[in-house]
Amino acid sequence: MEEGKNISQSLQESAAAYSIIHEKFGSAISDFDANETMPFFEVVDTSLWTEIALFMREHPKLQFNYMACLTGVDYPAEEKLGIICNFESLALLNHKLAVKVKCARNGGSIPSVACVWHTANWHEREAYDMFGMLFTGHPELKRILCPDDWEGYPLRKDYKVQDQYHGIKVPY
Amino acid sequence: MQELDTAGLGSVRVTRQSDTVVILEKDLATEQMVLAMGPQHPSTHGVLKLECLTDGEVITQAEPYLGYLHRCFEKCCENVDYPAVVPYTDRLDYLAGMNSEFSYAITVEKLLDIEIPRRVEFIRVIVAELNRIASHLVAIGTYGIDLGAFTPFLFCFRDREIILGLLEWASGARMLYNYIWVGGLAYDVPTDFLKRVKEFVTYFRPKARELSELLTENEIFVKRTLGIGIMPADVAINYGWSGPMLRGSGVKWDLRRNDPYSIYPELDFKVPVPDGKLSVIGDCLSRHLVRAWEMDESLKIIEQCIDKMPSAEGFNPRSAIPKRIRPKAGEVYGRAENPRGELGFYIESDGKSTKPLRCKARSSCFVNLSAMKDLSKGQLIPDLVAIIGSIDIVLGEVDR
Amino acid sequence: MSEYFGNIKTGAVTIATGMGITLKHFFNAIHRKGDAGLDDVDYFRQVDGLCTLQYPREVIPTPTNARYRLYNKIDDCIGCGQCVRACPISCIEMETIKVAPDDLAVCGKTSDGQQKKFWVPLFDIDVAKCMTCGICTTVCPTECLYHTPVADFSEFDRSNMLYHFGNLTRLEAEAKRRKLAEIQAKALAEKEKKAAEAKQETKDGE
């Protein structure tokens, strides 16, 4: 019971945070998805993403100073790739919010937020490495976990592993 | 005759003799040298490569290269059932398998929205805290090795061995447990287990004291770590640091307290942060001290859990495990406090399959390591070693 | 200046403390800790001292529930194939042949009295791949597949890591397969005959 109340309280906080962002950016962001496990909104106008990010970090009532996680996701049904960022106002306001940003599956790009949160630097590199979306404005967008000359983006749903890598048989 | 300035490398006076440049005189300029530290190097804690640009012993730039231990954790997760991910989580941070399992289990449970028996929660916390001590022992011991003290390392391993023995007795395996399942536990603990854990706590306290006398209080050790690799709190947060690293920078932030899960809210423990008396806040020594203090707190937690433990009567560790784990469609980001920081799992379920659509591990080491470039600038090579050691990376978790 | 001498003093004192500790351990080396397992009541009553063991000759006992080498008690295996499906890394390979009705008695029952309905000519576990997660053992309905506490089973040749548990020789398996095929063919013929008859009947009915 206690826990249930807690969660709904955090949901309220997230909703309040969302409404501040919504006030500023209006239709550039989607409606608030008020689920219990991970409340989020989606950035519709992706070109504004860096601006929204900076607003989220700097606004005195938001202060999302901590990016917990940045996940790349493949949505083959929508022909899109996306990232999901989990934010938190660490040690300040203690509210959480998740943001989704999507781009086209082939040659799509998302503005980088590495200049807003350092965390995003490596996470965006990882998302690029695994999914192949570009992050415009990223300081050094190159592969991080796979070798530089690896073919394809391993975490896409339709990924086929290459047969040979420098003469080494790849599929085990 | 002309003077060339070769981009900060000091000026060189040269003359041209029929198309060839002859160097007449060179300033006492130092040349920068690229030094590949790793992937095989004793103090990179695994297969990490740091490409350092050095000026003498001073590092002007260090660029980490990862991925030597990439084992496609996330791709594997998309191809196995929810319960079968658990053994893979062990292999993320192989020094703290229980904590990784714990983190994954609470994440999926959040998605499934199921109630866990109380005894399960207590056992989970005990094994996770035991494993936290084991992990910190490795961190402290290997840090000693990095700074040249070999003996504390073996003392640490001697005591860690006992913890591994205890966990083996409970779960059947020494490092890769597959003990904390989604919705419960693999088995109940053996009959005498709690008694033995309690004996371990009394055994370990003086040993921890001895360890701190031998290593932490040693003047050479203090001199090697004090004021090295200072990370201010706000930068640390911006880098996404968590766990002992963030606490070392003076931020009182512990997921067990600030985003409580399991039975942690009922337990009495402190979140140790450096006060700036023994160390400079945010330096290597602070991070080391936080780890040493945390072991004490973990011992306290274990003692409390044993005292409050509900009886084993009629207890089935698998009672709450769903027959078939197929969560409703949705996304969840769950996390727990690992010995190295926040281990989070982002899991997306499509509601139809028994396999996760996407399972991302937010690894604390990966994030902590990303500050390496900033931290290492202008440090000496021995200090670089001290900094890497204080980050306490486990490459299994960095590369996943 | 006082800081200078203070540094020298703390340095000397802490170094002396550390040396005291190592010397204590050095003289303590006349004791040896022993090789009790953690399930031993007296584990923490062992003396402090040298704590390593000479491995192949002295071993810390693994607990009885330890999860190491995978073993299949093939007599109890009903060939359900759940372990194969559960294994996250597919280290179990299995082939089954349905038991012909007249062979059921030959095939026998499991130790808890369940009738086995499949021959298991092939049950290979690649223990080199096995990550001892224990998922296969939890799904096993007859509990014939389990991990044993044998931890050290290294081999010089990798092919020796492939453990065969199938209980039929190749010839036997071939015979069973042929028998089953015959029976199935017969059954099929029967079925076709019946179908044809039924067809005939319906035709006749018209």
Add this chain to the structure above:
Amino acid sequence: MSTMLLSQFSIPFLMGNSLNTWSEALAGFYLYGLPLGLVIVAAIPLVFIALYSLTYGVYGERKISAFMQDRLGPMEVGKWGILQTIADILKLLQKEDIVPASADKFLFVVGPGILFVGSFLAFAVLPFSSAFIGANLNVGLFFAIGIVAIEVVGILAAGWGSNNKWSLYGAVRSVAQIVSYEIPAAIALLCGAMMAGTLDMQKITMLQSGTYGFAHFFLFQSPIAWLPFLIYFIASLAEVNRAPFDIPEAESELVAGYFTEYSGMKFAVIFLAEYGSMFMVSAIISIVFLGGWNSPLPNIGSVALNEWTNGPVWGAFWIITKGFFFIFVQMWLRWTLPRLRVDQLMYLCWKVLTPFAFISFVLTAVWEIYRP
């Protein structure tokens, strides 16, 4: 002829306590009127002592570290693993002797040799007993201090010749370290020389003999002798690259420092040189401050312990025991302490040891003049 031969042969065994006769007799040994130039013969026992110190130094190091760390240490070869070092030597002998393709071949090969020679030349002036010293130089102590510097050349040659960045770091660090630490070490030894009034190692030792045993040792002869003793001990650790001053070979920083690229017998030679110089500095400190081959046991009334335990053979026993004791302390320190950083090392040398060495030098001088 035959009587002459006999007398020459029997000299070492008959001479008793008279100085250096054994070695001098060996060196001046004429066979059929031909001098065999047998300095080499005199050197043979030295080499044996050195090999002995290596063999049991390595074994001792492994066992001591093991016991301090609650381990068993080597146990397989022989009873208690006592033959472990011999097995190691056999292994090293069989190993392929790799010279990296891009190494400076000459320096690479010559480096370990110079190192070895540097560390073993000093053995020539160490008096191993009242009747045995390799070369009884009147500037023995000076020679011992000076010859250590040759090691630096070997280390630099090895580090540079390897053409490996880690080796180069190790070599450069080592040079800086050894050159710096020579100063406090030499000044501290000069305190001992001042108390003796001579640089002759054998005479220094003799001046410390007496019926009161240890009370005649220079360490207890002056109220401030402990200071140069301590300074020399610390500086000698740095000179032989032992922890906590093992930064030239700091394995967690520089992989293995200047001998990263060495394998097989060349590696063994470097190792031999290291243990040889460990024994060498230990012997020097025991000669200058702790009476060398003199027995530390005093005569107590009619129980003439001191006289019973003195003599050529006893002398060798005492100096080797004292040397091994200091080797034990070196190992004890190594397995206790973390490693210093380069700048801290230099701080310790220039801002702590050198000033204190000067102070102790002055105080010793004052004490020697106004000694009651």
